[in-house]
Amino acid sequence: MNRRDRALALLRLVPLAVMLGLIAAAAFFVRGLSVEDLLRASPQNPWLAAGFLLLLYALKSLSVVFPIPALYLAGGMLFPLPAALAVGAAGIAVCLSLPYWVGRWSAGSFSSALARRYPKVRALLELQRKNDFFFSFFVRVIGFLPCDVVSLYLGSSGLPFGSYLAGGLLGMLPGLFTVTLMGASIQDPSSPQFLISAAVTVLLSAASLFAAWRLRRRQPDAHPVRARSAALKDRAKKLKRDIPALFLALKDPKTPIRAKILAGVTVGYALSPIDLIPDFIPVLGYLDDVILLPALIALTVRAIPKEIWDQSRALAAEGGQNGKRTKWYFGVPVVLIWLALAWLIVKAVWL
Incomplete structure (x- = not known):
């Protein structure tokens, strides 16, 4: 460029x-x-x-x-x-x-x-x-x-x-x-x-x-629309499989600060209870999962050095094949951040 x-x-x-x-x-x-x-x-x-x-x-x-x-x-x-x-x-x-x-x-x-x-x-x-x-x-x-x-x-x-x-x-x-x-x-x-x-x-x-x-x-294409909804739902699930690799890259000390911030935002959004467009709406319900989530993942991956990303994906795939689960306490910061945001919203609106 x-x-x-x-x-x-x-x-x-x-x-x-x-x-x-x-x-x-x-x-x-x-x-x-x-x-x-x-x-x-x-x-x-x-x-x-x-x-x-x-x-x-x-x-x-x-x-x-x-x-x-x-x-x-x-x-x-x-x-x-x-x-x-x-x-x-x-x-x-x-x-x-x-x-x-x-x-x-x-x-x-x-x-x-x-x-x-x-x-x-x-x-x-x-x-x-x-x-x-x-x-x-x-x-x-x-x-x-x-x-x-x-x-x-x-x-x-x-x-x-x-x-x-x-x-x-x-x-x-x-x-x-x-x-x-x-x-x-x-x-x-x-x-x-x-x-x-x-x-x-x-x-x-x-x-x-x-x-x-x-x-x-x-x-005439009503049934294909429902098929699209099912396909988009499947695509959204597949996209979220990259989240463990992003989480591992987030923990890697060699990952740049900017990439850590982007990875934290992406992981936090993927694990958040907030759904911008409810999933029960046909086709539209998965717009945020197949547009916003891929955009966040693509932006984050570009900021992570290639060797760190490849290593993180390999570790995530290896952990999944071996049946290993990420320790629950690694998700505590994400939960705390969302609880803090919810408290701020409640305070701004009602208090």
Whole structure:
């Protein structure tokens, strides 16, 4: 790689670095921010208020942690219902677009590299591209997947922007409509308008999931999708077999500090109880295991000297063949780290 290529590679990481910085800042400054705070900060002029809300949508899309329903509610309280829906739809378009292009610019080549190295990742990307509109619609309509993280992934995977945006908008419009309607009637939570909008929110979510399920079953490749899910599950299990070798490399005193940190993060993520996308979701449930985990493993292996990695893999394979188990107390630091993180989250949210 020449100097120009290295400079371009670093330049591609700038948007992602900015996004990570905004995530860290939001974790400290956005905590405790309420809809009332947004309303107090909003300008009195309707056009300026709309611009202010769109700016908040843009910041939300790059900060991940800020809840988008709070912006829906604020729109419903600031504007008449038609204007609130128009501003909300424009905000969703902004919210979907920015992280998509960050992923497309900063990590597009990385997804291609993973696809070349891992056949199952390539199969997943091909399946996604055959159903690009439905895929984008489905990940939005189920509602509980992290919106901005999914946008980063879909941008990095090369999903066509038009299909991505149309499917994403269609999947998020039911939530926009009902939550905005709740915001317009939030002054009286016992009013029929508020209660009906709350009930419709639940019904629309259930109906959207049912419609997506029916549409998926009617398509001729429904059975291959289930086969893909089984194949991805098997691939995820195979990937985790490299974790003992990473753990041995982590303990090796000759492993560089940077590689030790990466190995610790990879082992900690693989053993963590946190699943970014629940495994029961067909195909999507193994995205984190077949995209994020291979990425962490590949990044870590590149940082470990080849002779140490080869030795660690040989020792791990030898231990597995001989039936040896890693001593339980080697996992204590990982457990303690996750307990500490859980305590910090509880303290930040409830204490």
